[in-house]
Amino acid sequence: MCTGRIDPQFVLKAFEKGADGVLILGCHPGDCHYREGNYNALRRFHLLKKMLDQFGIEDGRFRLDWVSASEAEKFVGVINDMVKKVKALGPLKPAPPLPLSKKKGRGDIQAEAHG
Ligand code: FES
Incomplete structure (x- = not known):
């Protein structure tokens, strides 16, 4: 399959299910059978990497x-x-539960966001 087919949810699901790491291998830039699949994958990769960093998932x-x-x-x-x-x-250590996982009203969330 093409790396362009990789949905970020596949990666998140892998970590959620206990994977200690996720490696995506694709065709070299310019060699994608679907022309731009690997370029799309690269863009998603950078966004996803930032998100994973926010979750405390280390770079490697x-x-x-x-x-x-x-x-x-x-x-x-x-x-x-x-x-x-x-x-x-x-x-991979399980992430602590997010404070928003508790049932709260909309006003509670906004109050926390603004201190
Ligand atoms: S077919 Fe290999 S990255 Fe698209």
């Missing part, structure tokens, strides 16, 4: 890289590097 747990079918050595290298980084980070 989410990676996007380009590897063609003829680059076996690079493929192995990227996988080994990702595994090494995720092992060094250890298991």
